[in-house]
Amino acid sequence: MARSYDAIVIGGGHNGLVSAAYLARAGKQVLVLERRHVLGGAAVTEEVFPGFRFSVCSYVVSLLRPEIIRELDLPRHGLEILPLDGTLTPMPDGDHLWRVNDHARTRREIYRHSPTDAEAYDEYAKAMVEMARFVKPILSMVPPDPFSLDLAGFGRLLDLGRRFRRLSRPGQHRLLQLMTMSAADMLDQWFETDVLKATMSASGIIGTFLGVRSPGTAYVLLHHYMGEIDGAFRSWGFSRGGTGAISLAIAGAAREAGVEIRTQSPVERIRTRNGRATGVVLPGGEEVGGTVVLSSADPNVTFLRLCEPGSLGPEFLEEVRRYKFRGSSAKVNLALDALPDFTCLPGPGPHLRGAISISPSVEYMERAYDDAKYGEFSRHPYIDVVIPSLTDPSVAPPGKHVLSCFVQYAPYKLREGTWDEKREAFGDTVVDTLAAYAPNLKRIILHRQVLTPLDLEREWSLTEGNIFQGELSLEQLFFLRPVPGWARYRTPLRNLYLCGSATHPGGGIMGAPGRLAALEVLKDWDRGTVA
Numbered sequence: 001m002a003r004s005y006d007a008i009v010i011g012g013g014h015n016g017l018v019s020a021a022y023l024a025r026a027g028k029q030v031l032v033l034e035r036r037h038v039l040g041g042a043a044v045t046e047e048v049f050p051g052f053r054f055s056v057c058s059y060v061v062s063l064l065r066p067e068i069i070r071e072l073d074l075p076r077h078g079l080e081i082l083p084l085d086g087t088l089t090p091m092p093d094g095d096h097l098w099r100v101n102d103h104a105r106t107r108r109e110i111y112r113h114s115p116t117d118a119e120a121y122d123e124y125a126k127a128m129v130e131m132a133r134f135v136k137p138i139l140s141m142v143p144p145d146p147f148s149l150d151l152a153g154f155g156r157l158l159d160l161g162r163r164f165r166r167l168s169r170p171g172q173h174r175l176l177q178l179m180t181m182s183a184a185d186m187l188d189q190w191f192e193t194d195v196l197k198a199t200m201s202a203s204g205i206i207g208t209f210l211g212v213r214s215p216g217t218a219y220v221l222l223h224h225y226m227g228e229i230d231g232a233f234r235s236w237g238f239s240r241g242g243t244g245a246i247s248l249a250i251a252g253a254a255r256e257a258g259v260e261i262r263t264q265s266p267v268e269r270i271r272t273r274n275g276r277a278t279g280v281v282l283p284g285g286e287e288v289g290g291t292v293v294l295s296s297a298d299p300n301v302t303f304l305r306l307c308e309p310g311s312l313g314p315e316f317l318e319e320v321r322r323y324k325f326r327g328s329s330a331k332v333n334l335a336l337d338a339l340p341d342f343t344c345l346p347g348p349g350p351h352l353r354g355a356i357s358i359s360p361s362v363e364y365m366e367r368a369y370d371d372a373k374y375g376e377f378s379r380h381p382y383i384d385v386v387i388p389s390l391t392d393p394s395v396a397p398p399g400k401h402v403l404s405c406f407v408q409y410a411p412y413k414l415r416e417g418t419w420d421e422k423r424e425a426f427g428d429t430v431v432d433t434l435a436a437y438a439p440n441l442k443r444i445i446l447h448r449q450v451l452t453p454l455d456l457e458r459e460w461s462l463t464e465g466n467i468f469q470g471e472l473s474l475e476q477l478f479f480l481r482p483v484p485g486w487a488r489y490r491t492p493l494r495n496l497y498l499c500g501s502a503t504h505p506g507g508g509i510m511g512a513p514g515r516l517a518a519l520e521v522l523k524d525w526d527r528g529t530v531a
């Protein structure tokens with residue numbers, strides 16, 4: 001072998017980079033190998049059209065773990081989060097719902113729709129804070145393994161039980177409901193205003209092949225709510241320079257700690273000998289040795305494509321095959337000559353600086369899912385729109401704008417035809433849907449990029465285009481992610497670890513999987529089990 005490292009990290013997405021940085025700071029020699037020409041994975045900024053820089057995939061940030069920002073000193077490496085103020089939901093009758101970060105103003109706005117809901121909104125916010133406080137520490141915890149008699153894991157389970165008992169009685173009930181109910185049913189318990197419930201329930205379906213009325217979506221809603229509670233910094237925000245700037249800040253910290261990073265370096269095989277990983281093979285047969293190998297690619301890519309056939313047992317591979325991806329999201333990125341003009345709030349203004357949610361009613365959301373269930377893209381999709389250039393003018397030429405549409409549903413498996421055939425028709429549907437609320441839209445589009453689930457799979461190696469490297473459904477979370485018995489970053493192959501979003505605590509620009517995986521690797525090193 002040409003060269004050998006202590007650790008090789010497959011994938012230069014933000015989690016791979018976080019793992020690399022922590023390992024290098026602990027004195028290990030680390031190499032990161034990224035398949036694409038640019039770092040970041042799904043947290044990437046690219047100049048898709050001359051002068052227009054897009055957060056091509058992920059577009060807003062909130063869950064990035066504060067301990068990572070602190071420990072890697074990310075602001076010094078260029079991280080800057082700019083606030084995203086609120087969500088505007090235009091309504092077909094020309095009215096709107098506009099929730100902002102200012103609680104009193106939002107309360108007044110909800111009051112305009114329903115005085116009862118304005119009262120309930122305060123109570124709901126308090127209840128969600130309690131739930132998020134319970135769940136948040138889990139994000140920084142290595143999941144216990146209830147299938148083994150490991151004492152440390154048992155202690156962690158006990159601790160969870162104790163914290164559950166410390167919740168108020170209604171809090172305990174709510175938590176169980178959140179774990180089992182649909183987002184729409186849960187919100188029905190609190191509110192009567194349809195548009196409010198619809199736009200809030202949208203967080204429950206992000207990255208899942210579920211509808212707002214499907215059980216389990218209430219938890220996904222909580223997962224996305226967690227960033228909204230801790231004051232301005234951890235509210236949802238834009239990263240200056242796009243979400244790629246987050247990855248580049250982490251890469252900066254990693255390089256400073258001594259990490260070597262190579263782009264355009266796809267790993268073709270993970271080398272194994274006697275049941276342990278020993279390095280990787282690159283195109284052309286170049287071999288690089290590694291005492292440990294961490295893969296931030298998803299389990300399908302890692303175990304079914306990169307591991308040598310026969311190196312993993314059939315039961316484990318069966319579990320890997322059972323892991324659900326079911327991509328259902330797409331992205332439409334638009335370069336604009338001017339700002340869209342919404343009928344419900346004409347002209348430019350602060351309402352364009354936050355998210356704009358096309359989620360006018362619960363029925364609209366569920367019907368969007370109905371199309372997907374039967375293998376078609378939604379004829380009237382849910383769209384989450386942001387215009388980052390209003391907050392960060394560096395991403396577009398003067399006077400021009402970038403507009404990002406996150407769209408559901410775009411099922412990976414179509415009943416008829418292929419995504420290559422349907423890409424532009426889908427793009428037209430998204431533009432038509434948005435233009436119904438902002439009639440000048442079609443006139444101001446300079447360029448359009450449409451990314452289907454197939455494109456996410458081809459270009460970002462996200463199996464079936466799932467944005468979180470596997471659905472965030474309850475049966476795939478915590479000690480079950482990605483495979484029961486293998487949720488603690490280790491794999492059946494010694495010295496091979498997973499460190500991406502397919503591991504606990506899952507998807508989103510969080511960095512938590514990368515950090516926790518690196519800390520587990522270092523523990524194994526200290527215990528002497530790495531060799």
Ligand SMILES: Cc1cc2nc3c(=O)[nH]c(=O)nc-3n(C[C@H](O)[C@H](O)[C@H](O)COP(=O)(O)OP(=O)(O)OC[C@H]3O[C@@H](n4cnc5c(N)ncnc54)[C@H](O)[C@@H]3O)c2cc1C
Binds near residue numbers: 013059266462502
């Ligand atoms: C369309 C879209 C919208 C999203 N929106 C948001 C959002 O607004 N906010 C949010 O918080 N999250 C969002 N997410 C989710 C979030 O971006 C991801 O969960 C997160 O970025 C995943 O990071 P990761 O490092 O775990 O994996 P990835 O980003 O998937 O990184 C894995 C890396 O491994 C590389 N790789 C794969 N195979 C190989 C190989 N054989 N050799 C070398 N390299 C390889 C890939 O190229 C990739 O760079 C979105 C995701 C998508 C796709």
